[in-house]
Each structure stands twice: as C-alpha cells, then as structure tokens.
Amino acid sequence: MSSVRRVALGSDHGGFDLKAAIARHLAAKGLQVLDVGTYSKDACDYPVFARAAAEAVAGGRADRAIVIDGAGIGSCMTANKVAGVRAGMAFDVATAKNAREHNDANLLTLGAGYLKEEAALAMVDVFLTTDCTADRHKKRVAMIDALDGARPRVSAAQDPPIPARQTLQSPTIPIGAGNHESLVQSITQILTQNPGLLATVLSGVGPAAGEGACPNCTGCGHCVSKRTDAVRSLMASTPGGVRLAASLGVGQVPADIAKLIDHTLLKAEATYADVDKLCDEAAKHGFASVCVNPMHVKRCAARLRGATPLVCTVIGFPLGATPREIKVLEARKAIRDGAREIDMVIAIGALKSGDHAYVFDDIRAVAEAVHEGRAILKVIIETALLSDEEKVAACVLAKRARADFVKTSTGFAKGGATAHDVALMARAVEYKLGVKASGGVSSAADAQKLILAGATRIGASVGVKIVQEARGKSAGASAPSGGGY
Numbered sequence: 001m002s003s004v005r006r007v008a009l010g011s012d013h014g015g016f017d018l019k020a021a022i023a024r025h026l027a028a029k030g031l032q033v034l035d036v037g038t039y040s041k042d043a044c045d046y047p048v049f050a051r052a053a054a055e056a057v058a059g060g061r062a063d064r065a066i067v068i069d070g071a072g073i074g075s076c077m078t079a080n081k082v083a084g085v086r087a088g089m090a091f092d093v094a095t096a097k098n099a100r101e102h103n104d105a106n107l108l109t110l111g112a113g114y115l116k117e118e119a120a121l122a123m124v125d126v127f128l129t130t131d132c133t134a135d136r137h138k139k140r141v142a143m144i145d146a147l148d149g150a151r152p153r154v155s156a157a158q159d160p161p162i163p164a165r166q167t168l169q170s171p172t173i174p175i176g177a178g179n180h181e182s183l184v185q186s187i188t189q190i191l192t193q194n195p196g197l198l199a200t201v202l203s204g205v206g207p208a209a210g211e212g213a214c215p216n217c218t219g220c221g222h223c224v225s226k227r228t229d230a231v232r233s234l235m236a237s238t239p240g241g242v243r244l245a246a247s248l249g250v251g252q253v254p255a256d257i258a259k260l261i262d263h264t265l266l267k268a269e270a271t272y273a274d275v276d277k278l279c280d281e282a283a284k285h286g287f288a289s290v291c292v293n294p295m296h297v298k299r300c301a302a303r304l305r306g307a308t309p310l311v312c313t314v315i316g317f318p319l320g321a322t323p324r325e326i327k328v329l330e331a332r333k334a335i336r337d338g339a340r341e342i343d344m345v346i347a348i349g350a351l352k353s354g355d356h357a358y359v360f361d362d363i364r365a366v367a368e369a370v371h372e373g374r375a376i377l378k379v380i381i382e383t384a385l386l387s388d389e390e391k392v393a394a395c396v397l398a399k400r401a402r403a404d405f406v407k408t409s410t411g412f413a414k415g416g417a418t419a420h421d422v423a424l425m426a427r428a429v430e431y432k433l434g435v436k437a438s439g440g441v442s443s444a445a446d447a448q449k450l451i452l453a454g455a456t457r458i459g460a461s462v463g464v465k466i467v468q469e470a471r472g473k474s475a476g477a478s479a480p481s482g483g484g485y
Helices: 013-028 046-058 073-079 093-101 117-129 135-146 180-193 195-203 228-236 272-285 294-303 324-337 348-352 356-372 388-400 419-428 444-453 465-469
Strands: 006-011 032-035 064-069 087-089 107-111 244-246 261-265 289-292 310-315 341-345 376-380 405-407 434-438 457-459
Touching: 006 013, 006 046, 013 032, 013 064, 013 117, 046 064, 046 073, 046 107, 064 073, 064 117, 073 087, 073 107, 087 093, 093 117, 107 117, 261 272, 272 289, 272 294, 289 294, 289 341, 294 310, 294 324, 310 324, 324 341, 324 356, 341 356, 348 356, 348 388, 356 376, 356 388, 376 434, 388 405, 388 419, 419 434, 419 444
Parallel strands: 006 032, 006 064, 064 107, 087 107, 244 261, 261 289, 289 310, 310 341, 341 376, 376 405, 405 434, 434 457
Antiparallel strands: none
C-alpha cells in the first residue's frame, strides 16, 4: 500500500469491533499495526486513544493512523490538537480520498455508528494508497502545518518503538497511551522546586557531616527507624500511597511509617530464627506485611496470628520456569498456609519465544486460584530481560488474565526498575492495575521518577534506603544487587 508500512489504530468502546476488523484487514496486507487501545468494550473516553494514535504519527512510530469512535467527530478534534497531525474525518470513499489527495491527512477518523464494515475497509484502503501530489494542495497543506507554530512536537524518542507483528488474539501487540513529555516536565518541576535534590543528582555530593546519614550506605533497610523525618518527607511527596521495604533487624519504627512497610526476607540462607525475628519485628511495629519464601508462610501466619501484618510470598521464584500446574499448587498451598498476597514470576522463556497463549494461561490459572482464596496477585515480568515489546505484551497479558498488579523485577536479574519501564507498564495496563517498581531503586530521585511514571508501590531491599535522599541528600555507595525486592 503505497509507502505506508506502519499504521496506528485506536478506538473507544463504540469502535472496538470495527477496529479489530481493520486490524485484521491491514495485517492480511502485510502492514505492521500499532494498537493503542482500547482493548475491550468497557466504557472509556475516546480522547485518550485518539491522542495516543496521533502521537504515534507525530512521533514517527507510525506512517498513518486510523481512529474509530461513534461518529468520528470528537476523535478528529482531539487528534488535531497534536502538533504535526492532520486529521480528517471521512464518511465515504470519496471523502477519504479527498482527505489524502487535497489535505495530505496522516490520520483518518471514522464513525462506527454510521458505517458498515465493508465500506470502512474500502475507505481505509483508499486512505492508505492515495498521495497528495498537486502543488496547489501541497501549498495549502504547508499553510495548515504553519498553524502548529511553537506548539511542542512529539519526538520518536519519547515513546517505545513500534512492535513487530505478533499474535495474541489478534495480529497486533497493543501498547497503551502515554505522554513522556509531560512526565519529563513533572520531574523537572519537582527538581526545580527542590534545588537541594537537583544538586545531589547532578553532583553526587554526599550528605553533610552530622546530618545523620550512614557512611558507605548499603541499603540496610533500617532508615524507617533511623531517618524517620526523611521517610515522612517521602511519604508526603507521594499522596497516591507508597509501600516501603525493611530488612531484618530494623529498630523502632513510628506507627505512621510502619503501616507502609513490607518487611522482606527472601535470602536462601534465611534460618527459622531469622524468619521468626522478621515476624516479631513486623508484629511489634505494625508493618503492612512480611514477604518470605513459600516454605515459611505457614510459620509466619502462625506466628502473626492476631497481629496486623499480612503474609506475602513468591511463587515460581525467581526464574518463572515452573510449570503452571505447580505454580497453581504453590499458590493454593500458600493461601491455605495463610498468605494474602502472592507474587508470581511469569514464564519468561515462553514470552520471549512468542508463546503468548502459554503466558496468558499461566497467569490466568494462578489468578483464579489466588482470587478464589481472596488474596491479590502481583505478576513479576522481569523487565531487565525483556524488550519493550515484550514488556508491553506481558502487561497486557497480565491485565487480561485479571492480575491485580504488574511488577518490574525479582531483584535477582541484572537490572531493576526504571522510569521508562514503569511508564510503559502503566500505559500498557491502561492505569487499571497497580504497578510495583522493585529492584535497583537506589535514590530518592529514582523513587520520585518511578512514582511520577506511574508506580503505585515501591519495593526493594533498598526501598527504605531511598528516603535518605528525600531531602536532597546523597547516600554514598550503592546497595549491592541481587536481592532487591
């Protein structure tokens, strides 16, 4: 079809069925399809998806875009607010051709309520194969573009690359709407308002003597008892809520901080005495939860009976290579033993092999078992091992499989959470699931970026260490990798 290779597709719930038909039509012609949502017939707002499709074109991730809502009018209005986009609404083949031939439209909007599928597909074909060649038309198009003026443009670097054609239940890999420019602006605003933090980030200068920071910090997880003012500073800056992590041996923790803490011990060499101590500390301080390996769940539940902390455990941990039947058994046993939060690692090898059906069935089977037990499920996708396309696929699969959270990392791979990954994950689940950023969170600046990017929980063995920098102070040496959670 002419020089067009990549087409962005978006719709609201009213255009969902027609969007699916157009996606199949384009895939059959060998075109790459970027599906920016929506992904179900649940009621939603068309401007979200019209904007996502428009930004895909403006940023160079798609050659053309097509957006479908009930009438096509509102999406056209929305798309034309994005600099670099020339959106045209069409209601028959002639107007679709005119939009290209006379106006060089790079985005077409259609009204599903007024079109039959056959007519819509014919309009799509003419839109993608017609060029604007007449000089008189090109001159007028230039006049249209001039109206963009100084409006900021979307660059290709602001969004993930378009994924290759793969198969889920349609010939596309969906990717959510997002605006990294606004994220950058938000981070810039915070740094501007907190010059001390900015100075720390730029210079790496450590805390002043006598400030109470620990020398050669390794993220021991005790800042919730040693640096309570700094912890509260972080809490105040994250009104959406944040969960912190503490490690074994933590001291006295104020009640308002304690209720946010996941007290974590996942080391292979943890003894029964270590686990008992973890529970006793959690009960004493009123922590939100303890997170332990499955063999310790029953022991923790018994020791915490009558206390406030929940028990969380991990299954298929840390590789995700356990057969789904075993993961389900593991989850059911953990819940019977007293776990109320389950973190599972996806079948990473299956995802990277493109076997989305296996990954979906794996998550769905565990989700059903977890929800039957009235617990919540967090799906760890291990971002450090995945491409952007695979991260998006994993998140979409988790959402469709009815998980409650998606989570970046086990802490045992080569990398941890990044703002890019968190933003990508939040968009991919349409902000309808929680996003837990874990692993590699080594500073207050990291935490702020992750929260701004869309994280609803922050967790790691270094999770509480980050509050040392909440008031613009560096923490010295980084924490060791490999155990962050």
